[in-house]
Structure formats: C-alpha cells, structure tokens
Amino acid sequence: MKTIQMIYKDASRILKGLLMSVVMILASCQAILEEDVISRIGNDYMNTSGGFNDGVNAAYSTLRMWYGTERGNNFTVFGTDTYRQGSDGSWKFMNEYTNQFDSRNGHAREVWDEAYSGINTCNALIERAPNVTGIPEATKNTRLAEVKFLRAHYYFILVQLFGGVDLRLTETLVPTTEITRASEVQVYEAIVRDLTEAIPDLPAMMRSNDYGRATRPAAEHLLGKVYLTKATSTAQAGDDYSKAEVLLKKVISDYGFILLPDFKDVHGFGNEINNEVIFAVQYTRDPLTNGGGNNGHVFFLMEYDNQPGMRRDTQNGRPFKRYRPTDYTLNVVFADRENDARYDKSFVHLFRSNRPGTYNTSFDLSKPSVTFTAGDTAIFLPGFEMPAAERATRPYQVLTPSLYTDKLYPALNKFLDPGRVDLTQFEGGRDYIAFRLADTYLMLGEALFRQGKNAEAATFVNNVRRRAAFPGKESTMEVNAADINLEFFVEERARELLGEQMRWFDLKRWGLLLERVRLHNPDGSANIQDYHVLRPIPQNQIDRVLGGEASFPQNPGY
Incomplete structure (x- = not known):
C-alpha cells in the first residue's frame, strides 16, 4: 500500500523550497522579515497541480512538531497526576510549575511558531485552490477537506494550551504587526466549522488509499473530542455532549474499526497499521524525509x-529517564x-x-x-x-x-x-498513533455519562474493559450503570491511554488539573497555581506585536 510516509517531505525542505507563503507566516510574528533566496521555484508554483499537492503534503508534516516529540510530551505528560520527573533532562520546571516556566519557554515558542506555519500553509492552500488546474475537482475537494482537518487540528492544540489565540484564516502575504487575540469562543467556532465542512468530502473509510491521510472517521473522532473539550470551556454550549455522542457513535459503527483482541498488540512494534488506529502521524526510516523523527521511545x-x-x-x-510513573499510577x-x-x-x-x-x-x-x-x-x-x-x-x-x-x-x-539503526539514534521511525478506537469508546462513554445515560455508557466502555481482561476474567471486568461516574473515567483513561499525550488535556477539561497534581505529583504539588491551566504566550510573539502586551495580552500569572 502506498503510504503518506512516501508523500511526507521534510518540512523545512518543502516549506522553504516551495511554499513562500509558509515563510510569510513569520510576517504575523516579526516586524522585520529577513528572507534568504533558497530556491528558484517561485511563489506561483503552489498554484500549479504539483505545487498544490506538495503543499497539502507539507501541511501534514507540521504534525511532527507535536506527536512523539519532547515538547509534545512535556506539555501533556509532565505536570499531571500520572507521571513525575525522572533523573535527567532540562525541562523539569514544566513538571514542577516553578517560575522558570514562563513566557520565554522554548517549547511554547516552538509549538506556537510551528503551528502557525502549518496553519498558514493550510490558509494558502484553501485560498489558492480555486485557481489551481489540472486536478480533478473531486480530488481537489478531498485535499481541501484534509487541509481543513489539519488547520482545525492545529488550532485545537493551540486553544487547549493557550486559550484564545490569533485566529488567522487567510494567507499571510506581507509583514504585519497588527495582531489581536481572538476569544476561545471564536477559536472553537472556527475549529468546528472547519471540521464540519471537511467531513463530507473526506473518504468514508477506515484508511485512505494513501495511508496517513485524514479520513472521515478521523475528522469525526477529532470533532467529537472538540465537543467534549468545548463543553467545559468558556465556549460551552448545551448540546456539546449530544453532538459528541452522534459523531463518536458513527466512528464506532460505520467504518469497520475494531478493538484488537490483545491490548499489547495496539502498540506492538511493526503493527502500527492496525484496525484500531483511526489516525496516525507518519514517520519513516529515511533520514532525509523523517524530520526530527518520532522520539517517544527515549x-x-x-x-x-x-x-x-x-x-x-x-x-x-x-x-x-524523563518520565517516572507516580505512586498514583x-x-x-x-x-x-x-x-x-x-x-x-x-x-x-x-x-x-x-x-x-x-x-x-x-x-x-x-x-x-x-x-x-x-x-x-x-x-x-x-x-x-x-x-x-x-x-x-x-x-x-x-x-x-x-x-x-x-x-x-x-x-x-x-x-x-x-x-533504529543503532543504540544511540534519537530519530525513531515508528508512526505515532494519535487517534485510536479505545479512546473513541471512552469519550463516547463520557459523553453519555454527562447526559445521564449511565447504563448506555457502561455498555460502550465495557468493550474496552473486556479487551483489557486476562483470559477468563472478561465478565469480572465489566461495569454497570452504578459504577459510571467521573472518577471512573479519570482512572480508566489513565489505564488505557497512559503516556499517549492526552493526560494534561484531560485533567484540564475535567477541571481537575490543580487538584490532581496537588494530590499525586509530589514534584509539582507545592507550586501549581490557578493560572497554570493555561500555558504562557511566547514572549517573542508579544514583542513582535505593535503595542506589545496591551495589544496582545499575556495569559494571567505569567
């Protein structure tokens, strides 16, 4: 099967060599833009069929800044109830919530800048698509749906970390210092709109023929998670949980995904493409096209x-030796x-x-x-x-x-x-499983619980629990309506999804981050404060804006 591993290009090579508009995203962040001539391929290349396809493929590569990286893990594994710090590493302050965790944080800056580079790639593709010829209309619509899925994905990461951010939905072409922060409500509206528009034009199948591309169930899974998260944010609406329920049930019932019989096989080496995986971020063994690689193995x-x-x-x-499981875990x-x-x-x-x-x-x-x-x-x-x-x-x-x-x-x-080719290699080549069916089941159970449908919630989560049982213990693992409460999901998601870059986001949306860190993470318990439910806006972003913090305010406490 042809995979998008072959389609992914090294982000820096594609973005710098072909997509001048991606470089221009810096215009929204820098008053002075210095450009080096690095290719004779002009900006118009992106308006051709080849350039458009390369642009779509490059838009995927930004996912590699988050999944399987130290920054992605530090933002989601550190500073939670399930992991504390091991002996090594220079980012312990992100787990300890000390005053070193401030607006000069390198990870925050990298996530911010890389996400906006990906967003601007998406913006450019969406705006230029009407003028691109030589691509069948149906294919173009599918590619645009993929791009909207990706743009929503990047904004969803940003809004969970930072709250309201710069909501930029058009291509940045010229340097500008006039930037403002949108509200969480506005950002969630854009995310929901992108995913809602993307779903009909994405392939309604378990896997794209080019494995690694977004599919309809991947967008439905993501939108279900968006609604589940939005429901406890300032953007909340009364029907968030019911909308999540509809989407997540479709993912479970309509496309042929199954829970693998053995839990250990889900992450088994060499089994990254399996029938439980809804969406995976692609890596490869080719050092020329693998970027920084999947580093989760270390x-x-x-x-x-x-x-x-x-x-x-x-x-x-x-x-x-970065992450040590807590006693609670x-x-x-x-x-x-x-x-x-x-x-x-x-x-x-x-x-x-x-x-x-x-x-x-x-x-x-x-x-x-x-x-x-x-x-x-x-x-x-x-x-x-x-x-x-x-x-x-x-x-x-x-x-x-x-x-x-x-x-x-x-x-x-x-x-x-x-x-890996040798015992010191940091740039791993395994795909990173971002969405999988067990998560869908647990999110659906939670959405049902929030609506008071505890018996139905138990029916769905029991699929996950029976799979987790030792042989002969399946019935013992089943729960009933009386067992379904928030604490059940707090523990069950930890058991099933430990280390999979979700925990900080889960604790935040449950409103339990402060409580659980204080109870279970001895490294961070003394320092975590109310304002730590948001991450610091990078100082270099604020400094680039005309008017500084008055125009682009920092999150409280930083």
Whole structure:
C-alpha cells in the first residue's frame, strides 16, 4: 500500500523550497522579515497541480512538531497526576510549575511558531485552490477537506494550551504587526466549522488509499473530542455532549474499526497499521524525509544500561529517564492486576543480560553479587514488594517498589523502537498513533455519562474493559450503570491511554488539573497555581506585536 510516509517531505525542505507563503507566516510574528533566496521555484508554483499537492503534503508534516516529540510530551505528560520527573533532562520546571516556566519557554515558542506555519500553509492552500488546474475537482475537494482537518487540528492544540489565540484564516502575504487575540469562543467556532465542512468530502473509510491521510472517521473522532473539550470551556454550549455522542457513535459503527483482541498488540512494534488506529502521524526510516523523527521511545525508560549484566542496546532503548510513573499510577490506576492485564502489558518487567559476567549488586542488596550468561534474566520488576529473603534466592536483581528511584522504575513499553539503526539514534521511525478506537469508546462513554445515560455508557466502555481482561476474567471486568461516574473515567483513561499525550488535556477539561497534581505529583504539588491551566504566550510573539502586551495580552500569572 502506498503510504503518506512516501508523500511526507521534510518540512523545512518543502516549506522553504516551495511554499513562500509558509515563510510569510513569520510576517504575523516579526516586524522585520529577513528572507534568504533558497530556491528558484517561485511563489506561483503552489498554484500549479504539483505545487498544490506538495503543499497539502507539507501541511501534514507540521504534525511532527507535536506527536512523539519532547515538547509534545512535556506539555501533556509532565505536570499531571500520572507521571513525575525522572533523573535527567532540562525541562523539569514544566513538571514542577516553578517560575522558570514562563513566557520565554522554548517549547511554547516552538509549538506556537510551528503551528502557525502549518496553519498558514493550510490558509494558502484553501485560498489558492480555486485557481489551481489540472486536478480533478473531486480530488481537489478531498485535499481541501484534509487541509481543513489539519488547520482545525492545529488550532485545537493551540486553544487547549493557550486559550484564545490569533485566529488567522487567510494567507499571510506581507509583514504585519497588527495582531489581536481572538476569544476561545471564536477559536472553537472556527475549529468546528472547519471540521464540519471537511467531513463530507473526506473518504468514508477506515484508511485512505494513501495511508496517513485524514479520513472521515478521523475528522469525526477529532470533532467529537472538540465537543467534549468545548463543553467545559468558556465556549460551552448545551448540546456539546449530544453532538459528541452522534459523531463518536458513527466512528464506532460505520467504518469497520475494531478493538484488537490483545491490548499489547495496539502498540506492538511493526503493527502500527492496525484496525484500531483511526489516525496516525507518519514517520519513516529515511533520514532525509523523517524530520526530527518520532522520539517517544527515549522518554519513558529507566536506567537499565548501567546495571550489572546490562549495557544499552536497541531492543531495550536509549533511556533518557524523563518520565517516572507516580505512586498514583502504579498503586491506584493499576491496582487491579488480577483481572486487568493492562499493567502487565504496558510496562517492561524484565531485562535479559547482554553483558555476561560476575558483578557486585547495585540496588538489590539481598545478595552480594550476581553472575550472568548471555540471555539470563538480569533485572526483574515483580510490581510488588517481594521479601528480601525471597529476593536473595533469585540469581538476578529484583527491583521492588521500595527500591524505585528517579532512575529505576517501571518503564512504559508503548513506544519502544528496536528498528533504529543503532543504540544511540534519537530519530525513531515508528508512526505515532494519535487517534485510536479505545479512546473513541471512552469519550463516547463520557459523553453519555454527562447526559445521564449511565447504563448506555457502561455498555460502550465495557468493550474496552473486556479487551483489557486476562483470559477468563472478561465478565469480572465489566461495569454497570452504578459504577459510571467521573472518577471512573479519570482512572480508566489513565489505564488505557497512559503516556499517549492526552493526560494534561484531560485533567484540564475535567477541571481537575490543580487538584490532581496537588494530590499525586509530589514534584509539582507545592507550586501549581490557578493560572497554570493555561500555558504562557511566547514572549517573542508579544514583542513582535505593535503595542506589545496591551495589544496582545499575556495569559494571567505569567
């Protein structure tokens, strides 16, 4: 099957070489625009059929600034109740909510600038499409629908992070410093309009023939999430939940998606294209077209590589030690390990020796030394407090919860990438699963619960829970109407979607961010304040606007 991995181009190459209008997005951010001549391809190229198609493909590549990146993960995994900081990294202040997390934040600046570059690509394509010839009208309409899906996607990320932003729906062609912040209401109106207009012209199928392109169910899933989020924002409307219900039911019933029988297979290496995936952001193994790559494989790993009998390898990953699961995650979210298999299938439980020899023990001092041959178990994480006397009988080190540190802890296995070319490669090549059916089921259950339809909500979420069960435990995992409440969804989404760049957004829309961080994240609990439900507007954006903060106000508290 032809995939959009082949269609994606490296963003900088396409945007700089072909789309002068994308460069011009800086005009909305800079009073002085310095341009370098880097291609003889003129601005009119985008008005040709080839240029238009290249422009659409380039619009997708902006997704790579968010999904599977350190910035995307820091904004959504850090500063929540499910993860705290590991030992390494220079962005801990985003988890700690200290005063370093201010308007000079590099991640905020990068997300802002990259999102607006993508938005302006979309704006240019929408405005120029009527003059483009040589493309069948039906194909052009489909491509425009994809572009509206993407523009809505970028604005949805921005409005959740920053609140009201610059709502720019036309191509930026000349430098300007006259910029204002739209309201959240206006931004949500634009997002809903784009997705509503896109849905009829997107292919009504599980996968596009060019895998990776937006489809009708992808837009319906996204719009359902938009309504679910909008319902607790300043843009809320009385029918948000009922509209989400209709859309999410269509995704579940109309296109042939299924929950994979085994939860572990959803994120299995080499199984990125499967019947649970609704939309994935494309990466590749070609360094010329992979941009910065999918980097999710490095962030959730423990320091296995400095332990006796172990060295770093591609199978176990390059451990950046950024995100350590909280006690709440390990002891509450995954408390049921007898019936629910998701703890067992979400974490790495043992490491096999790839450095044979005899060593003094490092953390499990129940024995003085350990000896390994290649392939022997070197580290075992049982997930419970094994007594020292029992540990002493094991010919390997046993890492129990009382021995967890900011370097040693259960490592999430969802993003491991053993297909990297060597053990230091940062630019992973796995697709990033952005939308999947289990999320659709859980969002639908939540939308039904919000409307008082608890029995129906239980019917839908039980599909996810039965799939999560150990064999023979399916009926035990089922819930009924009396079990359905907000806390159920708070925990169930953590169990199912841990680490998948959703948690901060979930806590915010539930109105629980402050409470849950204070309860469960010891790194951030003392510093988080009411204003942290929004991120800081980048200072360089404010400085570029005529009138500065008076014209483009900073979010309160920053």
